[in-house]
Amino acid sequence: xxxxxxxxxxxxxxxxxxxxxxxxxxxxxxxxxxxxxxxxxxxxxxxxxxxxxxxxxxxxxxxxxxxxxxxxxxxxxxxxxxxxxxxxxxxxxxxxxxxxxxxxxxxxxxxxx
Amino acid sequence: xxxxxxxxxxxxxxxxxxxxxxxxxxxxxxxxxxxxxxxxxxxxxxxxxxxxxxxxxxxxxxxxxxxxxxxxxxxxxxxxxxxxxxxxxxxxxxxxxxxxxxxxxxxxxxxxxx
Numbered sequence: 001x002x003x004x005x006x007x008x009x010x011x012x013x014x015x016x017x018x019x020x021x022x023x024x025x026x027x028x029x030x031x032x033x034x035x036x037x038x039x040x041x042x043x044x045x046x047x048x049x050x051x052x053x054x055x056x057x058x059x060x061x062x063x064x065x066x067x068x069x070x071x072x073x074x075x076x077x078x079x080x081x082x083x084x085x086x087x088x089x090x091x092x093x094x095x096x097x098x099x100x101x102x103x104x105x106x107x108x109x110x111x112x113x
Numbered sequence: 114x115x116x117x118x119x120x121x122x123x124x125x126x127x128x129x130x131x132x133x134x135x136x137x138x139x140x141x142x143x144x145x146x147x148x149x150x151x152x153x154x155x156x157x158x159x160x161x162x163x164x165x166x167x168x169x170x171x172x173x174x175x176x177x178x179x180x181x182x183x184x185x186x187x188x189x190x191x192x193x194x195x196x197x198x199x200x201x202x203x204x205x206x207x208x209x210x211x212x213x214x215x216x217x218x219x220x221x222x223x224x225x226x227x
Contacts, residue, residue, distance in 0.1 A: 034215070041204050043218030044156070051139060080180070100169045101146070101216070103156035 004092050004105025014112050016078045019077045022089035022108045026071070030092040034068060034101075038087045047088075050074070080111045082108050115140065117206050117219035121130075125225045129193040134222045136207030138185050146216065147179060150201040158227040159202075162187050163209075191224075199226045 003026040013019050014067040025033075031052035036044035050057045050064045050073065057064050061080075066073040077084055087108050118137045126132050138145050147159040158171040162181035179189040185206075190200055201223050205216040 020169070036218075041220070043205075043220050045218065046215050049215065073214075100158055100161070102158070103148075105155045 002088060002092075002100075002102045004102045004104040006090050008027065008107060008108060010108045010110075012112065013080050015080060015082060019080050019084070019111075021074075021075045021088055021090065021109075023073050023075075023092075023104050024071055025073070025092040025102070026051050026105055027092065027094065027102075028071065029094050030102075032093040033064070034042055034093070035064060035075050036089045036091065036103075038089065038106075040053075045061040046088060077109075081107075082111050082113050085109055085111045117204060119202075119204055119215050119222050121222060122220065123223045123225075125227065126194050127227050128194055128196060131190065132194060132224060133188055133190045134224075136146070136187045136189075136204030136206075136219060138187070138204075139163050139217055140207050142217070143185050143208035144207040144209060144214075145181055145185065146205045146207070147189050148181055148203045148205065149173075150203055150221070151199075156203070159189065170227040194226045196226050199224060211224075 007022050007041050008039045010013045034049035038044040048062050050066050063076045063077045087106045089106050090104040091101045120135045144163045146161040148158045152153045160170045160179050164196040165181045168195045176192045181187045205218045207214045
């Protein structure tokens with residue numbers, strides 16, 4: 001069935017360093033790939049998304065890349081700050097026929113000051 | 114604009130009972146999706162409602178059901194609760210039912226089954 005694999009499960013970086021989280025999806029019909037940040041006691045919040053007709057998207061310190069051929073997409077956070085510490089989820093969705101978003105297992109990011 | 118609200122925030126039930134959770138989407142949003150979040154299984158899709166109709170359903174037993182009202186508010190019900198139903202239940206709303214639109218999540222309802 002549909003599956004999204006996410007690595008690593010835990011990532012610890014020094015403040016100012018970059019963090020990279022990688023995901024692989026199985027359903028070739030997926031065409032929308034959002035990334036969510038979840039802080040303790042809160043619901044996931046969308047931080048960036050990318051659609052299948054785009055290979056890369058950037059928003060300030062956050063960027064996402066997509067390789068449709070390899071079914072890989074990645075999140076890059078540059079100049080990390082302590083407030084970036086949270087759990088990050090990647091997801092894959094098919095853009096028609098309603099929502100059925102498949103989430104990765106999550107990456108717990110620790111940014112050490 | 115107010116965000117997605119979920120009530121109650123916390124709930125404790127015992128095995129065999131049933132529970133109803135409520136979700137109010139962002140004003141103007143017509144799609145509401147429900148997810149179950151557990152440490153072991155992560156975020157799993159339960160179902161999606163749009164214009165009072167269930168559009169998609171995940172792989173959960175029939176004990177899990179939902180509905181949507183004409184004002185887009187949604188409820189989900191779990192009958193005959195099991196210990197494994199303990200989880201954070203998240204609701205997300207979106208403007209349309211297209212799967213490539215942004216979803217906005219509520220804070221969740223933490224359900225504990227004893």
